[in-house]
Amino acid sequence: MRTTPRQARRSPLGRAYGEQLAAHPAVGDPTAAARDSAALTLAYRGRFLPGPAFLSDTERRSVAQDLHTLHGLLRSLPERVFGGSLTALADAVGLNPHQAALITRSARTGSLLPLGRADLYHDGTAFQLLEFNITSALGGFENADLNRAMLAYPPLREFVARHGLRYRDTLGCMVRTMSAECAAALPADRPPVVAVVDTEENFSVVGPRLAVLAEGLADHGIEGIACHLGQFTYPQGRPTVAGRAVDVVFRYFLVEDLTDPAATAPLEPLLVAAEQGRVGLFSRLDAELYGNKGTLAMLSDDRHRDLFDADERACVERLLPWTRYVRARGTDPGGSDVDLPAYARARQTELILKPTLLHGGSGIVAGWEVDAAEWAARLASAVDGPYVLQRRVRPAAEPFPDGAGGLLDLYLNWGIYLADPDVVGEDGYAGCFVRASTDPAVGVVSMAGGARVGCAFHG
Template identity: 75%
Template sequence: MTTTTSPHTPPRSRLGHAYGEQLARNGSAGRPTAAALESATLRLAYQDRFLNGPAFLGGSELRTLVGDLHTVYGLLRSLPERGFGGSVTALAAAVGLEPSQAALITRSARTGSLLPLGRADLYHDGSGFKLLEFNITSALGGFENADINRAMLAYPPLDAFVTRHRLRYEDTLGHMVRTMYAECAANIPAGRAPVVAVVDTVENFAVVGPRLRVFAEKLADFGVEGIACDLGEITYPNGRPTVAGRTVDVVFRYFLPEDLTDPVAAAQLEPLLTAVERGGLGLFSRLDAELYGNKGTLAMLSDEEHRDRYDAAELACLDRILPWTRYVRPRATDPGGSRVDLLSHARGHQHELILKPTLLHGGNGIIAGWTVDPAEWESRVASAMDGPFVLQRRVRPTAEPFPDGAGGVRELFLNWGLYLGARGTEEDGYAGGFVRGSADPAVGVVSMGSGATVGCVFHGGDS
C-alpha cells in the first residue's frame, strides 16, 4: 500500500504539512502533550496515549462534510416512513432488535423530541471522507474533546500556528448540553439550575463510573447540577425520580439497548420510562435514537435495491460518503449492482471486506477479513448469515503528517470522530471532534483497543 502523497497530488491536510514545516524550520522542541499528561481528566480518559500534534480540517472541507452528514442523518431519520410504512417497530425488527428492546424503543419514540446529535466515525481515503459508522445517541463520549485542544494550545509553537491561520475548535460538551436543553425544554426548571443525572446500568457503571463522575462535574460549567449514578440508585418517591435526596429533572442516558436484555436492568428502567411518559422527567436522548445509529441502517442506505427511495442529490451524497455495506444475507448486490451469492463474494474479496455486528458498540465483534485466515473468515461470514451482521467494503485510510516528537514528521492513519449537532450554530451543525491515530495501515480498526493514540481537531484556515 502506498502511504505517501505524490508531488502532483494535493495533500489532504495542507495545514498538517504546513505545521510540520513550521516546526522543522524553527527547530521547535518541547512536548505538545505535556499539558494533556498533567490533566487528571485527560489521564483518566486516555492514560498517556496522545498524539504529538492535532489534526486539521480546512473550513470548506468541513462545511462539505457536515452538509453530507446532515443529509445522511435526515435519511436515517426518514427510514420508518420511506421503507417501513411509518413503523418504528418494524424498523427495530429489521435491524435485529429483540421484541423487548423494540417495545422500549417504541415507547421512548412517543415522548419529547429528537434533535441531531451523533458522532460520525470516518476514514479519509485520499479522495474524500468515508462514513464507517454513525453513532446517534447521547452515549457518545467526547466530552473531553475541548480539554485536549486547550491542553495542546499550551505548546507555544502550536498556539502561534493556530493564531496565524485563524483556526478554531468546538466544545463538544457545550453542544451536548445545548441539545439537551432543547430536547428537554419542558423539564428544565425556571429560576434554578436543572438537576441532571448521568446514568448507566449497574454493571456498566462499575467500570465507567469514575469517568461519568467527571462528566457530571463538568456540567457545572454550563449551569447544570450534575449527578453520576447507576439505574439502581434512582428511587421514585411519589413517582418523582430522586438520587441522593435530589429530585432529578433530566436523565442524561449512557445505557444502550444492548444493555437492556438483562432483566434486572430492564426492570430498573421501567419506572424511569413511566416517569418520562407522565412528563415528570426528561430523557436525553430518547432510546429510539439508537435505531438510526445502528450499523444496519447504513446498509439500508447503501443497498442498491433501495435507490429509488432517494432523489438525485441524496444519491450523490450517499455515493460520495458511504462505502458499500450490505446485510449478511444469502443474496445481495455487489459494488457494481449485480446480484451475487454473498458468501462466494465474501470468499473472493476477503481482503477488501470487514464483518460487523449491528447491535454492538466500541469495535466489539468486528472481524477484518485481511487479519484472519480464509477458513476462519468463511466460518465467520457463514455463521453471521441471516443474523444481525453487515459486510462493509474496506476503506484504506490515507496517510496524514504528524510531528514525531523528535523534530521530524511521521505518517499516521486516522479514524476521525466528528460530532454532529443541530444546525444554526456558527459551524452549521459541527460539534467538535477528535482523532485516533495508528502507524499500521493494515490494522483492522483504528481504535484505542488496537493501540491507537488520540488527538484533537482544529478547523478553519481557508483564507
C-alpha cells in the same frame, strides 16, 4: 516514515505545522498539559498524539452537510421502508422484541434532535463513513479540553493564531442539544439537576469518567450527578438520587444493554416518569435505532435506490462505502445479483464483517486479518443474522510531527460530531477528535486496539 507529496495534499496545514517545527525547533513536550490533566489521563490513559489534526473550512462544511443529509435519510427509514413502523425497523436491524418495545415507548416522549458522532476514514480523496453513533452516549466528549491543553504548547498556539484556526466545544454542543430537547423539564428559577446515568454493571467500569462529565456540566450552569439506574428512588414518581430530585437524565446506557427484561427492571420507573413528564430523557432510546449499522446497509442497498432522490443518492454514494446485510443473496457494487457469501469469500481482503448492535469495535472481523478458513466460518455463521459486510476503506496517511524535525505517517479514525444547526449554530459541526494508528493496514482504529488520541482544529 516521511510523508509523501500525495499523502500530504489532504492536510497542507499538517505539513505546514511540521515544517514550522522543523524550521524553529522547540523544547518541551507538546502533550505535557494534557498529561497533567487528571480528566484527560483518565479518559485516554496518557496516549496523546504529539500534535492536532487539521480540517480545512471547505472539508468541514462539506462533510457536515453530507452527514446532515445522511442523518435525515436515516431518520426517514421507518416511513420510507417500513410504512412508519418503528417496530419493523427495530426487528430488521436485529433488536429483540423487548428492546423494540422499549424503543417504541421512548419515541412517544419528548423530541429527538440531531446529535451524533460519525466515525470516518479519509481515503486521500474524500471522507468515508464507517459508522454513525446517534445517541447521547458519545465518547470523546472531552475533546475541547484536549484542544485547550494542546494550546499550552507555544509553537502550536502561535500556529493556530497565525492561521486563524478554531475548534468547537463538543460538550457545550451536547448540553445545548439536551436543553433544547428537554426544555419542558428544565426549571426556570434555579440551575437544573442532571443525572448522568448508566446501568449498574457498566457504571462499575465507567463511573469515574461519567463523574468527570457530571463535573463538566457545572461549566454550563448545571448541577451534575453521576449514578447508575439502581441508585434512583421515585418519591411522588420523580427520579431522585442522593436526596436530589432530577430534572433530566443524561443517558449513557445503550439499547444493546437492554436485552433482558429482568436486568432492565430498574429502567421501568424511569420510563414511566419520562412518559408522565416528570423528568426529561436525553436522548430518547430510539436514537440508536437510526445509528445502527444495519440502517447504513439499508441506505446502501440497491433495492431502496428509488426511495431517494438524485441528490440523496449522490450523498449516499459519496459518503458511504458499499454495505450489505449478510444474506444468501445480495447485490455487488455494480448492482448485479450475486451469491453474497461466495462474493465475500472471493474478496476477503477487501471486506470487513460487522455486527449491527455492538460498538467500540466489538465483534468486528477484518477479512485481511484472518485466514480463509476463519473468514469462511464467520461468514457462514453471520448469514441471516444481525451482521453487515462493508467495503474496506484504506485510510490515507496523515502527517504528524515525529519529535525529531520530521513528519510521521499516521492513519486516522476521524470522530466528527454533528448537532442541529438551529441549536448549536453554523452548519451543525460540533467538534472532532481523532484516534491514530501507525499501521497502514489497520482494521479498526480504536482505543482498545492501542490507538493514540488527538484533537482537531479547523479553518
